[in-house]
Amino acid sequence: MTARSTSAILQLDESLQPPLYAKRGIVLVRGEGAWLYDSDGQRYLDLMSNYGVNILGHAHPRVTAAIVAQASRLLSCHQSFASDVRAAFLEKLLAVAPHGLSRAFLSNSGAEAVEAALKFAWAVTGRRKVVAAKRGYHGRTLGALAATGEPKYRQPFLAVLPEVVHVPYGDAAALAEAVDNDTAAVILEPVQGEGGIYPAEPGYLAEVRRITREAGALLVLDEVQSAFRTGAWFACEHAGVSPDLLCVAKGLANGVPIGATLMTEDVALALPAGVHGSTFGGNPLACAAGLATLETLEDDRLIPGAAELGLYFRQQLLALGHPLVRDVRGIGLMLGLDLKVRSTPVLKALQERGVLALPAGTTVVRLLPPLILSRDEVDLAVARIAQALDAVRER
Incomplete structure (x- = not known):
């Protein structure tokens, strides 16, 4: 496959498909654990897991091994x-x-x-x-x-x-x-x-x-x-x-x-x-x-782990007490940050700070991270969310 620049890939991606999706403006090329990497080498903490798909994160060795073994059979x-x-x-x-x-x-x-x-x-x-x-x-x-x-x-x-x-x-x-x-x-x-x-x-x-x-x-x-x-x-x-x-x-x-x-x-x-x-x-x-x-x-006991980590994540978000946050809803690692403003500017500010999340309706930032997320990564996510909220508030 011929190497192409990021701008060329973005242009091809947009020109060869019908305009059905709100494009994010980045080219994702690989993933590892709870992180994704773009064509420019920037990494992103993945709090959306492809709309909840990558529940074990990216390139999980056990799943990869199963795919490779079955593909050969x-x-x-x-x-x-x-x-x-x-x-x-x-x-x-x-x-x-x-x-x-x-x-x-x-x-x-x-x-x-x-x-x-x-x-x-x-x-x-x-x-x-x-x-x-x-x-x-x-x-x-x-x-x-x-x-x-x-x-x-x-x-x-x-x-x-x-x-x-x-x-x-x-x-x-x-x-x-x-x-x-x-x-x-x-x-x-x-x-x-x-x-x-x-x-x-x-x-x-x-x-x-x-x-x-x-x-x-x-x-x-x-x-x-x-x-x-x-x-x-x-x-x-x-x-x-x-x-x-x-x-x-x-x-x-x-x-x-x-x-x-x-x-x-x-x-x-x-x-x-x-x-x-x-x-x-x-x-x-x-x-x-x-x-x-x-x-x-x-x-790996990830089902009960989702309950424990999700409760911690929600508590940390609530503890921000941010004036733009109306509520934090959800259960386990299926969370919604309900805002007093539209979610799109906050999602863009998060992406600029290396975090990917989703909308849910017009005012909710939806968080569907992989279940392998660590507590340290939750702390990083909360800090970046606080920064993004501050940036939107100051505009």
């Missing part, structure tokens, strides 16, 4: 054939899943996992209506997009979207009023991510579980972003709730594209043969990376 294997590594991965994933989830459909992304869950709910119940939450985010394929709460994403496609009713998140009474005998499924995030980092209030998910059971509707929980990083394998476990269908992706294989739709035995056995499929879903490479990721999360 077999890359693809359609799910009409059995696969040794796929079987081992599924066994491990379902062993840590919430109670009652005993089977999984494998795909390639979070949106695909959600799309499959909705199709399965329609197929099993024979109903079409879906109830979702305002501020919710479930992806941008057509079924997932219909469930996504933000109108700006849905507006261009309203004429072709399935029927979805959106109710306020956390309002069980509003949800109960919306759920009826035509409802196939209720889909919710146990922690709303894109919407601003809003964990479900105590008792809410249990009440939703009761409402769906009484109506004969299925409960779909979208844990694409929240899985593994809240101090439990799945965020719904904090509420003691098990859904009929659960969607997971992002951190599941530490950067290799994968999605999984977990389901109960009843849902699985009610699905018509051939109702859904995926050519690349469940490929051996992704399954090998996923198995290594899950084993590392367990062996």
